[in-house]
Amino acid sequence: MLGGLRVAVKWYFRGLFLPSILVPMFLLMLLFYGLLYGYSLGLGDSGERFRVVYLIVVLASVLLNPLFLASAVAHVARTRDMTVFEVSMLGCWVCIAVARLAALLFYLAPYMLFQVVALWLFVRGVGAVGLEVGLLLGLSLLFYGGIAIVLSLGGSRVVAVVGSSMLTFLLPTSVLILVGSLTMYRVSSLDVFTSAVLYLFNAPLSYVASYLYGFRMALSWTQGALLLVLVDVLVFAMYVYVFSRKQELKI
Amino acid sequence: MGHNGSGKSTLLSILYGGLFPSSGRLLVDGYEPYRERERAIRDMTIVFERPYFDVNARVRDVYGVLRENGDGDCLEFFWDVVGVKGLGSKLLPDLSSGQKQLIQLMQGLCRVSKIKVLDEAFSHLDPVNVDAVGSYIARELKADVVLSTHVPEEAEWLGEYFIVLRDGRVAWRGTLEDLARENIYEVYVRGHVPEGLEVVASLGYVALVRASEDVLFELNSRGLIRGFRKAGVRVYYAGRA
Numbered sequence: 153m154l155g156g157l158r159v160a161v162k163w164y165f166r167g168l169f170l171p172s173i174l175v176p177m178f179l180l181m182l183l184f185y186g187l188l189y190g191y192s193l194g195l196g197d198s199g200e201r202f203r204v205v206y207l208i209v210v211l212a213s214v215l216l217n218p219l220f221l222a223s224a225v226a227h228v229a230r231t232r233d234m235t236v237f238e239v240s241m242l243g244c245w246v247c248i249a250v251a252r253l254a255a256l257l258f259y260l261a262p263y264m265l266f267q268v269v270a271l272w273l274f275v276r277g278v279g280a281v282g283l284e285v286g287l288l289l290g291l292s293l294l295f296y297g298g299i300a301i302v303l304s305l306g307g308s309r310v311v312a313v314v315g316s317s318m319l320t321f322l323l324p325t326s327v328l329i330l331v332g333s334l335t336m337y338r339v340s341s342l343d344v345f346t347s348a349v350l351y352l353f354n355a356p357l358s359y360v361a362s363y364l365y366g367f368r369m370a371l372s373w374t375q376g377a378l379l380l381v382l383v384d385v386l387v388f389a390m391y392v393y394v395f396s397r398k399q400e401l402k403i
Numbered sequence: 404m405g406h407n408g409s410g411k412s413t414l415l416s417i418l419y420g421g422l423f424p425s426s427g428r429l430l431v432d433g434y435e436p437y438r439e440r441e442r443a444i445r446d447m448t449i450v451f452e453r454p455y456f457d458v459n460a461r462v463r464d465v466y467g468v469l470r471e472n473g474d475g476d477c478l479e480f481f482w483d484v485v486g487v488k489g490l491g492s493k494l495l496p497d498l499s500s501g502q503k504q505l506i507q508l509m510q511g512l513c514r515v516s517k518i519k520v521l522d523e524a525f526s527h528l529d530p531v532n533v534d535a536v537g538s539y540i541a542r543e544l545k546a547d548v549v550l551s552t553h554v555p556e557e558a559e560w561l562g563e564y565f566i567v568l569r570d571g572r573v574a575w576r577g578t579l580e581d582l583a584r585e586n587i588y589e590v591y592v593r594g595h596v597p598e599g600l601e602v603v604a605s606l607g608y609v610a611l612v613r614a615s616e617d618v619l620f621e622l623n624s625r626g627l628i629r630g631f632r633k634a635g636v637r638v639y640y641a642g643r644a
Contacts, residue, residue, distance in 0.1 A: 159471050167459030233455045236421065240449040241468055241510045245440050309457065396440065401421040403412050403451035403522050 156244035160251035163242065164228065168255055173223050178266075181216060185270050192274065205275050206364050209285065209356045210328060212267060217293050218320040221300055222313050224259040228252040229304035229312035236401050245396035252304075253388055256297050264290035271356075284373045288355040291380040295352060296320040298387035305391070305399055327354035331361040341368040351376035352383065404551070404558055404640050405568035411551040412451070414568065415522050418549060419447045431518070450511030452523035454503030456495035463491040465506055469513050477513035480543070481505070485535055500527040508536055512544060521550045525557060537561060555637040567639040575639040587613055587634040590622075597627045604641035611638055 185208075192204040230238065238248055268286030275285055300316030327350055334342075342350070347369040350358035355376050362369050371379070405411050416422035417429050420436035420443035428435060436443030466487070469478055482488045487509055490502055498506065504527040511519055519540075525533045540548060541561055552558050558565060559579065567575040589609050596602055596610045600618075603611040611634055612619075619631045 156472070159468055163460075163464070163468055166464050170459065227459075231455065231457050233451070233453055234457050236449055236451060237456070237507065237510065239421075239444055240419075240447075241465065241514055243444050243448070243472060243514060243516070245444060400423065402416045403419075403421065403449060 153244065153247065156242060156247040157250060160242045160244065160247035161254050163238070164248075164251040164255040165258070168227055168259055177219060177223065180219070181263075181266065181270075184211065184216065189274070202275075202364060205271070205285070206357075206360050208271065208274060209289065209360050212271075212289060213292065213324040213354050213357055214321055214328070216263075216267075217289075217296065217324070218317045220260065220263045221293060221296055221320050222317040224256050224297065225300040225304065225313050225316050226309065227259065228256050228301065229309045231309060232307035232401050233403075235307065236403055239401070246392060249392040249395040253301065253391070256301060257294075260290075260293060260297060264293060267293075284377070285356050285360060288351075288359055288373060288377060288380075291377055291384075292324070292355045293320075294384050295355075295380050295387075296323075298384050298391070301391050302387060302394075305394060307401070324354035324357065327357055331357065331365065334361075334367055335365045339367050342370055344370040347371040347376070348379055351379055355380060404553070404555065404565065404636055405574075406640075409568040410571040411568055412522055413571070415449075415451075415520050415549065415551060419443060419449050419520050421449075446516055447518045447520055448511040448514045448516040449520045450504075450507045450522065450524040452504075452526050454498075454500045454507060454527055456498070456503060456506075458495060460495050461491065462487060462493050462495065462498070462506060465495070465510060466491065469510065472515060473513040474515055476543070477539075478509070480539055481509040481513060485509075485532065501529060501532065504528055505532060505536075512536075512540070512546075517546055519544070519546050519548045521548060523551055523553065525552070525554075533557075555635050555640055559635045562636075565636050565639075567636060579635070582635055582638070583633060585634060585638065586615075587611055587638050588616075588619055588631045589634045589637060590619065590631045591629040593627065593629055597622055603638065606637070606641055609637070611641060 188204055188208055195204065235248070239245060242248055267289050268283065271286035271289060272283050275282060296316065296319065299319055300312060303315045304312040306312065330350070347358075348371060350369065351371060358369065359373050359376065369376075413422065417424050417437060418431065420440040423437045429437075431443065431446065434442065436447070466478070466482065485505065487505060490498065490506075495503070495506065504524065508524055511521065511524070525537065528536065537557070537560060548561070550558070550561060564578055565576060566573055587603055588611070590596065590600070590612050592608055592610050596605065596612065600610075601613040603613055605611075619628065622628045623630060
């Protein structure tokens with residue numbers, strides 16, 4: 153099994169980091185952060201600068217995250233025919249499922265690290281929040297990665313890429329609308345269920361918004377992060393199980 | 404063998420564990436492959452008809468994987484004798500359909516496994532490569548092969564035991580010896596079947612007829628037919644016997 157896993161991981165890492173895709177995307181990210189950093193330099197008090205943090209989180213979660221996730225899913229989601237070929241060549245169902253997850257995580261890792269560092273540079277000294285905003289952004293992306301990998305079980309790359317991109321855009325956006333409503337109706341505290349939904353759909357935005365608009369969530373950021381990790385582990389385990397035991401692949 | 408939609412690919416998919424049967428059971432060495440998929444995929448490799456690759460990998464990458472889990476002699480045959488080496492630097496999606504099928508065959512035949520499941524695996528190959536790979540299967544390959552095909556001659560070339568499917572059910576099964584007992588011949592027709600022959604099935608330029616060898620020899624010498632041979636699985640494939 154371990155030998156098969158090593159070969160499968162090597163196979164899935166081929167062509168994973170394509171400069172033609174990664175360079176424009178990281179340039180876009182640098183431009184995005186650079187422009188907002190330049191804008192924030194002109195702002196005086198920390199309250200105003202905190203609004204920039206909020207703006208960054210909004211844009212990163214509804215623009216950058218879907219982009220990066222789409223490019224990751226485009227690599228790990230394979231057609232049914234290609235999957236049959238790989239299953240036959242590599243001779244191990246579980247190895248392929250694990251190799252796909254490994255490729256997804258390794259692809260997203262540098263991006264997530266970049267976000268953690270970039271957000272930390274922005275948030276330090278402008279409020280009560282810190283490194284956790286970037287961490288929540290990364291975990292949120294991982295949650296959508298779980299959804300994407302499950303969608304890839306459909307055997308269509310187009311469905312997996314478009315479907316996961318749409319969900320990664322629409323669900324975080326729904327939190328934006330929800331936060332707007334909470335502000336409008338001056339809600340001061342949220343129950344556990346609503347807080348959990350907010351953390352799942354858009355953890356960094358919910359967390360930053362709770363500071364900005366002054367509502368209290370029933371779950372702390374550590375509880376929210378733990379929830380995201382638990383759900384991800386569950387989704388990833390389910391993916392490996394369904395792929396290796398239940399997915400039907402007709403030749 | 405069987406017509407389009409007769410259930411060949413479905414049967415082979417169940418055989419390698421990729422599909423679950425809607426009814427009944429299928430056993431390979433005493434186990435159900437769709438219930439023990441890891442064991443099944445260790446025991447079997449698959450080559451299928453549709454040559455389609457959508458990965459950003461090169462032919463030498465497939466070769467690299469097979470060097471780790473494949474049979475060295477088989478790889479050498481494909482790489483050097485068949486000439487896959489010349490495609491080494493090409494991206495898989497850029498290959499022609501025949502070249503893609505060759506890569507599929509290299510994968511299916513060279514990855515170490517006890518059973519090779521080949522679904523219309525020669526349909527895109529040119530005759531030279533069909534000969535090379537088919538001869539390799541017949542002479543060198545140390546594994547059992549389950550092959551589906553539309554070409555009766557191909558089946559008789561490589562097959563020892565035949566199953567003809569029709570509408571998802573077994574229409575006939577047996578060996579070449581079973582076939583030889585039938586008094587049916589394949590006649591290569593010039594225009595139309597000469598009068599006096601009992602036609603079992605008409606398949607374009609080939610007709611299946613029930614006749615004695617003497618009569619057919621006479622017709623052949625008079626130029627009324629362009630040759631004949633003892634009928635093979637085509638009889639059952641045609642579905643009229």
